[in-house]
Amino acid sequence: MRGSVLARTVVIGAAALAIALAPFVLSDYNRSQGADVAVFFIAILGLNIVTGYTGQISIGHGAFMAIGGYTTAILTHDHGWGELATIPVAVLVGFAAGVIVGVPALRFHGTYLALVTFAVALAVPQVAKNYSHFTGGTEGLVLPAHTGLWLYGASWTAAAILFVLAWLILRARTGRAFRAVRDSEVAAVSSGVSLAVYKTVAFGVSAAFAAVAGSIYVLVNNFVNPDLFGLTLSLYILIGAVVGGLGSLWGVLAGAAFIQLLPIGLTSSHALSSQSVPVIFGAIVILVMALVPRGAADLLRAIASLHVRRSSNAPSP
Amino acid sequence: MTALTRTLVPGFRIRSSWIVPLLVAGTCVFLLVGSLSSALFAQQTVSGLANGGIYASLAVALVLIYRATEVINFAQGGLATFTTYVAWQLIDWGLTYWLAFAATLAIAFVGGMLVELVAIRPVERRGNVLTIVIASIGLLILAEGAVGWIWGAQVKFMPSAFPARVFHVGGVAFSFQDIGTIGVSIASVLVLWLFFRFTKVGLAMRAAAVRPAAARLVGIRVGWMLSLGWGLAAALGAISGLMAAASPSVLLQPSMMDGILIYAFAAAVLGGLESPAGAVVGGLSIGVLLNLLPTYVGWVSSALLLPVAFVLMLVVLLVKPSGLFGRTRVRKV
Amino acid sequence: MPPLLALRDVDARYGPIHALHGVTLTVDEGEIVALLGANGAGKTTTLRAISGTVRRSGSLEFEGRSLGRCGPEAVARLGIAHVPEGRGTFSELTVWENLRLGAYIRRGSLDADVARVLEYFPWIEGRRAQQAGTLSGGEQQMLALARAVMQRPRLLLLDEPSLGLAPLVVGEIFRIVKELNSREGTTVLLVEQNARISLASSDRAYVLEVGRVAVDGPSAALAANESIRRSYLGY
Numbered sequence: 017m018r019g020s021v022l023a024r025t026v027v028i029g030a031a032a033l034a035i036a037l038a039p040f041v042l043s044d045y046n047r048s049q050g051a052d053v054a055v056f057f058i059a060i061l062g063l064n065i066v067t068g069y070t071g072q073i074s075i076g077h078g079a080f081m082a083i084g085g086y087t088t089a090i091l092t093h094d095h096g097w098g099e100l101a102t103i104p105v106a107v108l109v110g111f112a113a114g115v116i117v118g119v120p121a122l123r124f125h126g127t128y129l130a131l132v133t134f135a136v137a138l139a140v141p142q143v144a145k146n147y148s149h150f151t152g153g154t155e156g157l158v159l160p161a162h163t164g165l166w167l168y169g170a171s172w173t174a175a176a177i178l179f180v181l182a183w184l185i186l187r188a189r190t191g192r193a194f195r196a197v198r199d200s201e202v203a204a205v206s207s208g209v210s211l212a213v214y215k216t217v218a219f220g221v222s223a224a225f226a227a228v229a230g231s232i233y234v235l236v237n238n239f240v241n242p243d244l245f246g247l248t249l250s251l252y253i254l255i256g257a258v259v260g261g262l263g264s265l266w267g268v269l270a271g272a273a274f275i276q277l278l279p280i281g282l283t284s285s286h287a288l289s290s291q292s293v294p295v296i297f298g299a300i301v302i303l304v305m306a307l308v309p310r311g312a313a314d315l316l317r318a319i320a321s322l323h324v325r326r327s328s329n330a331p332s333p
Numbered sequence: 334m335t336a337l338t339r340t341l342v343p344g345f346r347i348r349s350s351w352i353v354p355l356l357v358a359g360t361c362v363f364l365l366v367g368s369l370s371s372a373l374f375a376q377q378t379v380s381g382l383a384n385g386g387i388y389a390s391l392a393v394a395l396v397l398i399y400r401a402t403e404v405i406n407f408a409q410g411g412l413a414t415f416t417t418y419v420a421w422q423l424i425d426w427g428l429t430y431w432l433a434f435a436a437t438l439a440i441a442f443v444g445g446m447l448v449e450l451v452a453i454r455p456v457e458r459r460g461n462v463l464t465i466v467i468a469s470i471g472l473l474i475l476a477e478g479a480v481g482w483i484w485g486a487q488v489k490f491m492p493s494a495f496p497a498r499v500f501h502v503g504g505v506a507f508s509f510q511d512i513g514t515i516g517v518s519i520a521s522v523l524v525l526w527l528f529f530r531f532t533k534v535g536l537a538m539r540a541a542a543v544r545p546a547a548a549r550l551v552g553i554r555v556g557w558m559l560s561l562g563w564g565l566a567a568a569l570g571a572i573s574g575l576m577a578a579a580s581p582s583v584l585l586q587p588s589m590m591d592g593i594l595i596y597a598f599a600a601a602v603l604g605g606l607e608s609p610a611g612a613v614v615g616g617l618s619i620g621v622l623l624n625l626l627p628t629y630v631g632w633v634s635s636a637l638l639l640p641v642a643f644v645l646m647l648v649v650l651l652v653k654p655s656g657l658f659g660r661t662r663v664r665k666v
Numbered sequence: 667m668p669p670l671l672a673l674r675d676v677d678a679r680y681g682p683i684h685a686l687h688g689v690t691l692t693v694d695e696g697e698i699v700a701l702l703g704a705n706g707a708g709k710t711t712t713l714r715a716i717s718g719t720v721r722r723s724g725s726l727e728f729e730g731r732s733l734g735r736c737g738p739e740a741v742a743r744l745g746i747a748h749v750p751e752g753r754g755t756f757s758e759l760t761v762w763e764n765l766r767l768g769a770y771i772r773r774g775s776l777d778a779d780v781a782r783v784l785e786y787f788p789w790i791e792g793r794r795a796q797q798a799g800t801l802s803g804g805e806q807q808m809l810a811l812a813r814a815v816m817q818r819p820r821l822l823l824l825d826e827p828s829l830g831l832a833p834l835v836v837g838e839i840f841r842i843v844k845e846l847n848s849r850e851g852t853t854v855l856l857v858e859q860n861a862r863i864s865l866a867s868s869d870r871a872y873v874l875e876v877g878r879v880a881v882d883g884p885s886a887a888l889a890a891n892e893s894i895r896r897s898y899l900g901y
Contacts, residue, residue, distance in 0.1 A: 135643040258467055298472060301474065306458075546754070547750070550738050551817065
């Protein structure tokens with residue numbers, strides 16, 4: 017046990033160091049790409065809280081990103097707020113949206129919940145398109161641009177803060193309650209965990225994270241429009257969470273890197289066109305589900321356990 | 334199934350199992366009366382039914398797979414898009430429309446079976462329903478990605494089998510396209526019904542869907558029946574896609590069936606996820622509803638149609654999850 | 667003559683639970699053999715092992731050929747009809763469709779088989795379109811038997827046919843089973859909790875205890891042996 021905690025700390029430390037030093041060696045464009053990785057990191061973190069830890073599947077997190085993104089855009093564009101100041105507002109709005117979704121979600125399980133959230137992912141951009149008076153409609157709103165460095169710094173600072181926050185929440189009683197809900201609702205109820213409260217809170221927190229991701233996403237792109245938050249976004253967030261490993265914080269970075277960096281890696285060698293990326297993603301998802309359903313984190317854990325002897329009953333992080 | 338009985342007039346009871354047929358009958362009457370009094374209403378109803386036929390075909394495909402496996406195939410629309418592009422390609426290579434149509438159905442059928450064997454079966458062995466759902470999402474991304482990769486993302490033009498003319502009945506203009514779509518959708522669902530009702534394989538598929546363990550004991554190869562189900566579903570999806578691409582309001586592009594998939598979900602949910610007949614009624618209803626709403630209710634613009642369908646689906650799931658035609662089924666071995 | 671069915675040292679597991687510990691038994695052609703024992707003794711598991719519904723190891727031979735890794739579909743095609751616990755009726759389908767499914771592996775005309783089924787179960791005639799789930803317990807059991815008859819099996823595996831049925835109906839069912847055996851020559855392996863009627867209707871019997879054979883012999887002898895009846899069969 018000790019050994020694997022040490023191993024994990026080392027890995028996280030190394031990753032944090034790499035992230036902190038990267039901007040010094042990257043071009044400005046690459047830095048904004050790095051900011052994109054942070055966006056997905058935060059979104060996947062959020063999804064993991066509701067799906068990985070509380071067991072409620074959501075294929076609609078792009079919608080929560082949209083809510084956060086439009087909050088930031090509207091406040092900045094129409095009301096002159098400073099961009100970073102809008103983020104706390106996005107958190108609140110996101111949380112509220114998450115709770116609003118979470119309440120009816122109490123009635124659904126598994127496939128039905130997937131169905132509903134999938135539909136939400138498609139419906140929300142349509143709503144944005146319709147109420148163009150607020151949202152700029154199909155054309156959207158343009159926002160001030162920033163340097164890659166600024167974006168990188170802002171996004172990864174937010175990511176770090178949220179990561180620590182997530183870690184604290186999941187460690188504490190709330191996190192244990194989440195896991196109890198996921199593993200056995202019956203057992204959770206009989207130990208006094210209120211399903212309704214924790215499930216809804218999980219959605220709320222998760223959506224708040226996604227909203228922050230959306231805010232930053234909009235800043236990175238320096239504009240907002242409904243197409244930014246299409247179905248693909250929600251699907252990719254899910255894929256990132258799944259490939260990284262649901263129920264594992266450490267896998268989130270792997271998932272975000274996978275989604276953002278793999279396409280870049282594949283296409284930069286010019287062997288494959290950018291059109292091939294979704295095909296490869298799709299194939300990888302199917303392979304992962306067939307071979308390692310619990311994702312990369314599980315794979316890493318399996319590898320780690322070869323080096324560090326530990327009992328097979330070790331709990332997941 | 335318990336029948337709720339209420340006594341309005343002594344000796345005359347209304348049962349809850351009457352409510353749905355009454356609703357359907359009432360709606361039909363409403364539509365008929367409306368169509369007779371207003372040319373616009375009639376036109377919108379008919380084109381609504383045509384759209385409904387598209388949703389219904391895809392909805393039945395979803396129900397076929399859900400019935401047997403409790404899995405909602407999120408890739409159903411994506412696979413339909415792929416097969417529609419295959420048809421486009423065949424026509425581009427010189428085949429006549431109906432030849433390409435038939436060939437596409439065959440390709441879709443075989444393709445659907447292969448997909449189940451190669452992509453879904455290995456996952457089924459491993460995991461639970463959610464794992465398969467996520468795999469189907471992977472399949473969705475793969476299918477739409479493959480379309481973009483092979484044919485590019487620019488919009489293409491898909492010819493239609495039906496002449497673009499209109500004909501007049503009593504002062505109302507109807508398009509051949511709409512009537513043709515309704516005809517094809519109804520014909521395909523009818524053929525499917527005949528297949529399930531009167532053939533040995535159809536019976537075996539039904540048996541495998543409701544009681545797989547008992548089906549094995551009489552010698553039915555349940556795995557094959559599942560593949561067949563996916564093949565049939567893919568063929569239905571192909572029909573849906575072909576009819577959609579021929580419709581003037583739908584463009585042939587990789588994301589073509591995304592919205593239609595939602596309408597199909599709503600239709601399937603409305604009808605009860607395990608009832609093909611329900612899916613047909615659901616599809617037609619949603620098609621008509623979503624056509625009449627923008628015409629007669631001002632604030633419902635075309636962009637809001639999807640959210641409206643979503644709300645409808647949500648309401649049904651919250652109030653009567655088994656749908657209009659569904660019954661709560663106890664799964665036994 | 668080699669036995670129709672021969673099990674030697676058969677083990678079976680449900681995941682971590684070891685249900686059968688080396689079951690050895692034989693069934694000769696034309697016999698009715700009863701498999702008795704308390705709840706949890708492994709009777710149902712033995713039938714499941716034969717039909718391939720549960721993972722098993724050991725030697726299982728039918729008509730001299732090994733059942734090896736055959737799953738239920740293959741076992742049915744070899745000529746073994748398994749009527750499971752709970753009857754395995756397709757409740758959502760009609761009586762006629764259930765019968766039709768019984769003959770799934772057969773080709774050609776089913777008229778002769780239908781005629782035979784109606785001889786044994788004349789009440790089916792007027793009820794072909796009835797949904798099987800709405801039949802009474804006894805009727806469902808008879809439908810399950812009828813379905814097995816349609817299959818024209820060499821070996822019939824019957825799991826707890828008397829479960830939940832009134833004594834009169836149980837008697838009727840066992841009468842039909844004996845008639846199937848004497849007229850059609852169908853070999854029967856019968857699992858039952860009701861030891862008394864099983865011993866009265868069968869030629870030989872095995873008594874299982876905790877996953878292995880404890881006692882076996884001619885049914886008449888077992889029924890007459892008071893100490894065996896009291897220790898193993900509870901009466």
